[in-house]
Amino acid sequence: xxxxxxxxxxxxxxxxxxxxLDGELVVLDLTAGTYFGLDEIGRIAWQELIDGRxxxxxxxxxxxxxxxxxxxILADILRLVSDLVQRRLIRVDG
Numbered sequence: 001x002x003x004x005x006x007x008x009x010x011x012x013x014x015x016x017x018x019x020x021l022d023g024e025l026v027v028l029d030l031t032a033g034t035y036f037g038l039d040e041i042g043r044i045a046w047q048e049l050i051d052g053r054x055x056x057x058x059x060x061x062x063x064x065x066x067x068x069x070x071x072x073i074l075a076d077i078l079r080l081v082s083d084l085v086q087r088r089l090i091r092v093d094g
Contacts, residue, residue, distance in 0.1 A: 002082045006056040006074065009093040010049045010081065016089050018046060027089050036087060041066075045077055049090060055081055 012018075015031035025043035027036045038046055041062065048058040059074035066073075084090045 001079070002085045004055060004078050004081050004085065006078070007054045008081075009052055009054060010085075010090040011093040012050055013088050013091050027084075029087070029089060032088070034087070036084070036089060042080060045080055049081070049084075052093075 013029075016027060016029050018025055018027045020026075020043070023040065025038040025046055027038065027046065029035070044062065045058055048061065053061075055074060055077045059070050059077050062068065062073045062077075063070035081090070085092070
């Protein structure tokens with residue numbers, strides 16, 4: 001697992017594309033020929049990440065929208081972001 005700071009910003013890696021398919025978001029790494037599927041919450045988090053929001057900002061929004069614990073959501077977002085970074089689908093911006 002990659003350590004991710006709660007205030008990091010991210011950018012989609014070169015050769016990566018995302019498409020919605022049957023209610024899921026499919027993130028394609030065209031360079032490696034692999035894909036990664038995201039559910040509704042993952043789709044929202046992906047969009048927020050590529051719009052330049054930090055994991056902390058995303059967790060705050062999702063906690064309001066889904067009436068859930070911000071701490072739990074932040075932990076989930078950090079795990080997701082770590083996984084996306086390890087798979088080289090996104091990278092730290094800057």
